[in-house]
Amino acid sequence: MGSERGSEFEIRRAVMGRKIGAVVLAAGKGSRMGAEIPKQYLTVGGKPLIYYALRAFESTADEIVLVTGTDEVSYCKEEIIERYGFRKVSRVVAGGAERYDSVYCGLCALGECEIILIHDGARPCVTEEVIERAIAGAEKYRACVVGMPVKDTIKVADKKGFAACTPDRSSLWMIQTPQGFEGKLIREAYNKMKQEQPLRPGITDDAMVVETFTGCSVKLLEGDYRNIKVTTPEDLPVAECYLSGTVETCRKKS
Numbered sequence: 001m002g003s004e005r006g007s008e009f010e011i012r013r014a015v016m017g018r019k020i021g022a023v024v025l026a027a028g029k030g031s032r033m034g035a036e037i038p039k040q041y042l043t044v045g046g047k048p049l050i051y052y053a054l055r056a057f058e059s060t061a062d063e064i065v066l067v068t069g070t071d072e073v074s075y076c077k078e079e080i081i082e083r084y085g086f087r088k089v090s091r092v093v094a095g096g097a098e099r100y101d102s103v104y105c106g107l108c109a110l111g112e113c114e115i116i117l118i119h120d121g122a123r124p125c126v127t128e129e130v131i132e133r134a135i136a137g138a139e140k141y142r143a144c145v146v147g148m149p150v151k152d153t154i155k156v157a158d159k160k161g162f163a164a165c166t167p168d169r170s171s172l173w174m175i176q177t178p179q180g181f182e183g184k185l186i187r188e189a190y191n192k193m194k195q196e197q198p199l200r201p202g203i204t205d206d207a208m209v210v211e212t213f214t215g216c217s218v219k220l221l222e223g224d225y226r227n228i229k230v231t232t233p234e235d236l237p238v239a240e241c242y243l244s245g246t247v248e249t250c251r252k253k254s
């Protein structure tokens, strides 16, 4: 796979004394979910979806900034941060129209950190192991993303909906979050983007911002197939199943 894992001991040794910051994104509208409320507040396993990503970073990061919709800041402070006792969340701030605007708002609110992780709040099944791998990757390579190799054949469609070509699957990855960076690097990348080209349609992740505005190469590290982005309604029961551990039980039985 060409990916890397590290023992917990190696990871901890590498980042000892470094402040780890996390920006957790929850300012999206969830239009593809089509629910009455943004998907990050839907109840999964008895708790709001956003709870699970925050729980994973509470035990791995030193400081967390939660980025929400403008009208949801108070709700998140009272009903999520206070209610569930998240102590590492230093600020809850409003995001912007696009994901990259929300990331920028989160970076502005986060204190100085040697390593910064950016995570979709819509990925509730992220594990501490994957987060630790992203931390170690940021330390070693300055910029990294977690992801998994694609399993299906991928086709590029032409304008009429016919298959134009079939890229070599062995070099294709599905990219996930967290995406991890040296703190100075990710701030430099986002500051440059805001100054030079504040409107960037087509920028869908943080690695693209770093590649485009700093030229730094981004390392791909192994994520987890279970680290899904809850996007459409059929993702909800899958996430619930992963969070409850049902899948592990099934595996052991078979």
Ligand SMILES: Nc1ccn([C@@H]2O[C@H](COP(=O)(O)OP(=O)(O)OP(=O)(O)O)[C@@H](O)[C@H]2O)c(=O)n1
Binding pocket: 025, 026, 027, 028, 029, 030, 031, 032, 033, 040, 067, 095, 096, 097, 098, 099, 100, 102, 103, 119, 120, 121, 122, 123, 229, 230, 231
């Ligand atoms: N302006 C935005 C857009 C997205 N996000 C966050 O970025 C993550 C990934 O985005 P996506 O799954 O596309 O969420 P939505 O934008 O909410 O979904 P949709 O595109 O279906 O509206 C989510 O955690 C979402 O809350 C954000 O913080 N600010």
Ligand SMILES: C[C@](O)(CO)[C@H](O)COP(=O)(O)O
Binding pocket: 099, 120, 174, 175, 176, 177, 204, 205, 206, 229
């Ligand atoms: C960052 C991301 O989750 C990596 O797969 C993804 O690009 C977010 O994209 P979306 O357009 O916000 O769904």
